Amino acid sequence: MIVFLNGKLVPEEQAVVSVFDRGFLYGDGLFETMRVVSGKPFRWSQHLERLERGAEFLKIPLPVPPPALRDFAAQLISKNRMPDALLRLTLSRGVAPRGYSPRGARQPTVVMSLNPAQAISPGTEPRWRLVTSSFLLPANEPLAQFKTCNKLPQILARAEADDAKADEALLLNTDGQVAEGASSNLFWIKDGAVCTPPLASGILPGVTRAVVLEISRDWGLTVRESGITRTELYETDGIFLSLSSVGIAEGASLDGRALSSSPLTARIGKAYARRLESSAE
Amino acid sequence: MIVFLNGKLVPEEQAVVSVFDRGFLYGDGLFETMRVVSGKPFRWSQHLERLERGAEFLKIPLPVPPPALRDFAAQLISKNRMPDALLRLTLSRGVAPRGYSPRGARQPTVVMSLNPAQAISPGTEPRWRLVTSSFLLPANEPLAQFKTCNKLPQILARAEADDAKADEALLLNTDGQVAEGASSNLFWIKDGAVCTPPLASGILPGVTRAVVLEISRDWGLTVRESGITRTELYETDGIFLSLSSVGIAEGASLDGRALSSSPLTARIGKAYARRLESSAE
Numbered sequence: 001m002i003v004f005l006n007g008k009l010v011p012e013e014q015a016v017v018s019v020f021d022r023g024f025l026y027g028d029g030l031f032e033t034m035r036v037v038s039g040k041p042f043r044w045s046q047h048l049e050r051l052e053r054g055a056e057f058l059k060i061p062l063p064v065p066p067p068a069l070r071d072f073a074a075q076l077i078s079k080n081r082m083p084d085a086l087l088r089l090t091l092s093r094g095v096a097p098r099g100y101s102p103r104g105a106r107q108p109t110v111v112m113s114l115n116p117a118q119a120i121s122p123g124t125e126p127r128w129r130l131v132t133s134s135f136l137l138p139a140n141e142p143l144a145q146f147k148t149c150n151k152l153p154q155i156l157a158r159a160e161a162d163d164a165k166a167d168e169a170l171l172l173n174t175d176g177q178v179a180e181g182a183s184s185n186l187f188w189i190k191d192g193a194v195c196t197p198p199l200a201s202g203i204l205p206g207v208t209r210a211v212v213l214e215i216s217r218d219w220g221l222t223v224r225e226s227g228i229t230r231t232e233l234y235e236t237d238g239i240f241l242s243l244s245s246v247g248i249a250e251g252a253s254l255d256g257r258a259l260s261s262s263p264l265t266a267r268i269g270k271a272y273a274r275r276l277e278s279s280a281e
Numbered sequence: 282m283i284v285f286l287n288g289k290l291v292p293e294e295q296a297v298v299s300v301f302d303r304g305f306l307y308g309d310g311l312f313e314t315m316r317v318v319s320g321k322p323f324r325w326s327q328h329l330e331r332l333e334r335g336a337e338f339l340k341i342p343l344p345v346p347p348p349a350l351r352d353f354a355a356q357l358i359s360k361n362r363m364p365d366a367l368l369r370l371t372l373s374r375g376v377a378p379r380g381y382s383p384r385g386a387r388q389p390t391v392v393m394s395l396n397p398a399q400a401i402s403p404g405t406e407p408r409w410r411l412v413t414s415s416f417l418l419p420a421n422e423p424l425a426q427f428k429t430c431n432k433l434p435q436i437l438a439r440a441e442a443d444d445a446k447a448d449e450a451l452l453l454n455t456d457g458q459v460a461e462g463a464s465s466n467l468f469w470i471k472d473g474a475v476c477t478p479p480l481a482s483g484i485l486p487g488v489t490r491a492v493v494l495e496i497s498r499d500w501g502l503t504v505r506e507s508g509i510t511r512t513e514l515y516e517t518d519g520i521f522l523s524l525s526s527v528g529i530a531e532g533a534s535l536d537g538r539a540l541s542s543s544p545l546t547a548r549i550g551k552a553y554a555r556r557l558e559s560s561a562e
Binding site for chain 1: 307367373416419429437440
């Protein structure tokens with residue numbers, strides 16, 4: 001496996017960072033995970049825009065301009081012969097003098113690596129078993145809008161899902177609303193409308209979430225961004241999750257209790273798969 | 282500089298971790314920072330206890346038993362000829378298959394490194410200018426009780442202090458109470474009592490905080506763990522911060538407005554310095 005590290009393509013065993021890199025010390029960084037289809041990263045621009053917004057917020061200058069990063073991504077995909085993959089892009093603040101202050105950090109670290117991807121979901125794979133996590137996300141947390149390298153709540157929620165033999169965990173926010181999955185955005189169908197929590201509820205503005213909203217609006221469906229409680233999820237016509245690595249995954253049950261299934265979910269899943277495939281043309 | 286990495290003492294330039302280490306990917310780890318005095322880490326046992334409690338919570342097994350770690354710490358201090366220093370100990374989950382799930386992580390990473398220490402504070406150095414951060418800490422957050430490698434709120438608070446040319450930032454919690462400093466615990470003096478926010482307010486149980494409480498109780502002072510608002514801090518007889526790297530630092534002002542100074546703060550600062558010094562005997 002070849003990895004992109006600070007302007008170079010290096011073998012995996014040379015893809016290392018200093019133990020003084022603030023990414024390792026404090027999670028002081030950001031990342032993106034995107035689907036690569038037929039050699040092309042799907043929605044590259046949207047992922048890079050989110051990364052750049054986060055980098056501006058954290059004041060970590062991107063050391064390689066996005067067009068050059070895209071060229072390196074193409075080389076990485078080609079050298080590894082992985083035209084269908086997941087691409088992770090990480091930006092950390094690099095090494096600085098001791099302490100939390102970011103002062104004196106001069107050379108950010110940038111990494112890109114690939115992982116094998118699952119086949120593009122045609123919207124027909126097994127529905128997911130979901131559990132509610134015991135970890136709460138702070139509502140109105142400004143950092144929630146960026147994909148930072150501070151992921152312990154999500155890791156612990158995911159570990160709870162593993163323990164319950166579930167596929168994903170849903171996290172509530174401190175307002176008692178269901179916010180998002182550990183690694184996914186939440187949607188539900190109600191009376192023909194496609195619904196999802198608003199960005200202000202403290203969720204990550206997922207790129208796949210945006211594609212689902214785009215599809216729904218293209219079809220003239222009613223789109224509603226509103227809060228929902230855990231109990232109300234049982235009264236919907238069906239729920240699904242969106243995530244770059246998988247696409248669309250329909251919920252089968254939440255905490256052991258069955259959820260409805262809406263035919264709209266499979267239709268949106270198929271439309272998403274078509275957009276992925278046609279992006280490769 | 283020599284660094285301890287996974288059972289070996291290595292030169293700094295070889296002190297590297299994989300870009301796939303979950304510490305770097307997600308901040309999936311814990312750390313401790315302690316003062317080394319005359320070759321001995323001050324309150325090593327308390328730091329290790331906190332680390333072990335966190336490791337149990339995160340389910341990251343400590344790959345080197347604490348007595349062996351302590352031997353390595355002694356070697357590290359001796360080889361670097363730094364008997365007076367700050368020791369950072371980091372434990373991360375290491376490399377695992379892609380995704381938030383910690384499943385499949387087999388070999389945690391453990392690192393120890395040294396930094397030069399400031400002289401032991403005799404309680405007489407310049408008082409600190411403080412600012413209130415715009416970042417909130419979630420109240421009752423279970424993760425707050427551990428020193429995790431998810432430190433972006435603290436980093437951003439500290440950057441706000443830098444921008445304001447202040448020495449430290451105070452963070453409020455989502456209940457509107459002042460919780461702690463970005464890298465310190467908060468104390469105030471009121472009518473002869475030594476007061477500090479309770480652990481339940483979502484703060485780190487600082488080792489230096491515990492020493493201050495120990496000193497206060499040894500002296501028969503009233504110790505009060507209670508909440509306080511930002512405005513109420515101006516009505517106290519003085520406030521100070523406790524942190525392993527510095528000891529005790531008295532607040533001079535908060536958001537530009539002067540704070541009172543209690544003679545008790547300097548007395549506690551001197552007592553803390555004496556405990557540090559006598560630990561070396």
